[in-house]
Amino acid sequence: xxxxxxxxxxxxxxYKDFLATSPNRKxxxxxxxxxxxxxxxxxxxxxxxxxxxxxxAMSILMIANKQAGGKKLAYCSKGPVxxxxxxxxxxxxxxxxxxxLQQQGAFVLRADPEVEYTDEYDHALREAGFTxxxxxxxxxxxxxxxxxxxxxxxGVTPDNVDELMxxxxxxxxxxxxxxxxxxxxxxxxxxxxxxxAFYETHKAMAERxxxxxxPKEYFERVLDELGDHVRIYLARHEDxxxxxxxxxxxxxxxxxMYGGSTNVKRNLMPNYxxxxxxxxxxVETGKPYYDFGGIFEADPKDGLYVYxxxxxxxxxxxxxxxxxxxxxDAYRKYNEHMESL
Numbered sequence: 001x002x003x004x005x006x007x008x009x010x011x012x013x014x015y016k017d018f019l020a021t022s023p024n025r026k027x028x029x030x031x032x033x034x035x036x037x038x039x040x041x042x043x044x045x046x047x048x049x050x051x052x053x054x055x056x057a058m059s060i061l062m063i064a065n066k067q068a069g070g071k072k073l074a075y076c077s078k079g080p081v082x083x084x085x086x087x088x089x090x091x092x093x094x095x096x097x098x099x100x101l102q103q104q105g106a107f108v109l110r111a112d113p114e115v116e117y118t119d120e121y122d123h124a125l126r127e128a129g130f131t132x133x134x135x136x137x138x139x140x141x142x143x144x145x146x147x148x149x150x151x152x153x154x155g156v157t158p159d160n161v162d163e164l165m166x167x168x169x170x171x172x173x174x175x176x177x178x179x180x181x182x183x184x185x186x187x188x189x190x191x192x193x194x195x196x197a198f199y200e201t202h203k204a205m206a207e208r209x210x211x212x213x214x215p216k217e218y219f220e221r222v223l224d225e226l227g228d229h230v231r232i233y234l235a236r237h238e239d240x241x242x243x244x245x246x247x248x249x250x251x252x253x254x255x256x257m258y259g260g261s262t263n264v265k266r267n268l269m270p271n272y273x274x275x276x277x278x279x280x281x282x283v284e285t286g287k288p289y290y291d292f293g294g295i296f297e298a299d300p301k302d303g304l305y306v307y308x309x310x311x312x313x314x315x316x317x318x319x320x321x322x323x324x325x326x327x328x329d330a331y332r333k334y335n336e337h338m339e340s341l
Contacts, residue, residue, distance in 0.1 A: 002045055002046060002047060003043065003045055003100050004044035004045070015031070015044055015046060015054070018057055019057060019081055022081050022082075023252075024084070025250070025251045026079060026081065026250075027078075027229065027248050027250040027255065028077035028078045028079070029057070029058075029059040029077070029078060029079045029080075030059065032225040032227075033059070035225045036218070036222055036225050036226070037061055039063065040061035040062060040063045041061065041104070042059070043060040043062060044057070044058075044059055044060070045096050045097040046058075046096075047089070056081065056082030056089050056090070056092065057080060057081045057082065058076045058079050058080040058081070058094075058111065059077075059079060060074050060075065061074075061076075062075070062104060064105075065330075065334055067333050067334050067336075067337040068327070068330035070105075071107040071327055072105045072106045072107065073107070073108060073110065074101045074104075074106040074110065075111075075143065076109070078114050079113060080093050080113065084113045084115050085115070085121065087125060087128045090125075090322070091128050091129075091130075094130075098324060098326070106326055107325070107326050107327035107330035107331055108324065108326060108327075108331050109324045109326070110321050110322070111321070112143065112144055112319075112320065113318070113322070114148070115318060115319050116316060116319070117134060117135075117319045117320065118319075122134065125319070125322055129324075130322050130323060131322075131324070131325055133320050133323065133335075134146060134318075134319060134320030134321070135320075137320070137339065139296070139338075139340070139341060140296050140338065141335065141339035142320060142338070143321070146296075146320050147294055147297070147298060147316070147317055147318075148292075148293065148317075148318060149291075149293065149294065149305075149309065149311075149315060149316070150253075150289050150290070150291050150316045151290040151292065151311055151312045152289060153287060153288050153290055154288045156283050157283065158280075158283055161280060161283050164279075165276070167313070168310055168311055169310040169311075172272065176276050178268070178272075179268055179269045179270055182237070182268045183238070184235055184237050184270050185236050186234070186236075186270075186273055186274050188231040188232060188233045188234070188277075189231075189234075190223055190232060194232040195220065195223065195232060197232075197244060198219070198232045198234065198260065199216050199219060199244075199260075200241070200244075200262070201234075201244035201259075201260030201262055202244065202258060202259070202260030203260070204261065204262045204263055205260040205261050208263065219258070222246060222257075223246075226248060229248050229249055230247065230249075230257075231247055231249075231281070232244065233246075233247060233277060233278055237265055237268055237270070240262070240264055240265060241262065242262055242264065242266070242270035243261040243270040245257075245258065245260070245278065246259075249282070249285055249287065252288055253288070253290060253291045254281055254282035254287050254289075254290050254291065255291040256275070256290075256291065256292055256293055257293075271307075275292075278290070279311075292312065293308075298315050
C-alpha cells in the first residue's frame with residue numbers, strides 16, 4: 001500500500017528505516033516530527049522500485065484552514081525524501097497521495113524541498129504540471145521563508161575551525177570575542193531546568209518583538225520526540241541566563257530551530273557566542289551545513305538578516321513551494337490570506 005497503515009508496525013518501521021537512512025533525510029519528514037505537530041493529521045506516502053524497495057517518501061501533515069472554507073492544507077515540510085531533481089519520481093509520489101488527500105478534504109498538496117532554485121528545475125516542475133510558487137510570491141506568502149541562511153561547513157574540522165571564524169564579517173568576529181572576554185559562558189542540556197530557562201528567553205524575545213509564541217508543552221514534545229537529535233543551549237553571565245536556543249542535529253545539518261534572549265545584558269552579545277558553540281557541534285559531528293533558518297527578504301535594514309549574514313555572508317535561494325491543487329477557489333483564498341500577512 002502506498003499509504004502507510006499506522007496499525008501495521010512492520011510497514012511503519014520499514015517506512016521509518018527508509019527515512020532514517022536516506023541521504024536526503026529531513027527532520028520535518030520523520031514520523032516523530034508528526035507527533036510534535038500533534039494538532040495536525042499525519043499521512044505517510046511512499047513509492048517503490050521494481051524490486052519493491054522504497055525509493056521515495058512523503059511525510060504529509062494536514063490541518064483544516066478557515067480561509068480555505070474549512071478544507072485541509074496538506075503540507076510536506078522540506079520534503080519529499082527522494083532525489084527531488086528526479087521530477088518523474090516526485091510526480092509519482094504526488095500521484096500516490098492525491099486520491100487519499102482529496103478524500104480527506106485537502107485543497108492542495110504542498111511541498112517545499114531544501115533545494116536551490118534554478119530556472120531549469122523551475123521549468124521542469126512546471127512542465128510536469130506542478131504549480132510552483134517562488135519569485136512571484138509577495139510578502140510572507142510562503143509557509144516557510146524561501147531565502148535561507150546556511151553556513152557551508154564542507155572541509156571544516158575541529159582542527160581548522162578557527163579558520164572558519166575568519167570568514168565571518170568583522171563585527172560578528174568581534175561580538176563572539178567580546179562575549180568571551182566579558183565572561184559569557186555557553187552550555188547545553190535537556191533537563192526540565194534547561195527547558196524552563198529556554199522558555200523564559202523565548203517568551204521574553206517574543207514579547208519584546210510583539211509576536212506570538214508557542215506553549216511550553218510544544219517544546220516538551222520537541223524534546224520528548226526528537227531525543228538525542230536536539231539540545232537546549234543556554235548563554236549565561238554570572239547568575240543571569242541571557243539567551244537560549246533549541247537546536248537539532250539531523251541529516252546533513254545542524255539546524256537552529258528556536259531561539260530567545262532576555263532583556264538583560266544584551267550588550268554582552270550572548271547570541272553570537274551561543275551560535276558559535278552550536279556551529280562547533282555541527283563541525284564536531286561532521287555536518288556539512290549549519291542552518292540559521294530563513295528570512296523573507298534580504299533587507300540590509302533588517303537586523304535579523306544582518307545578524308545571520310554576518311555568519312553566512314549571503315542567502316541560499318530555495319525552489320519554493322511545489323503544489324498540486326485540488327480546489328482552485330480554496331487555494332486562491334488561502335494564498336491571498338498568506339500574502340496579506
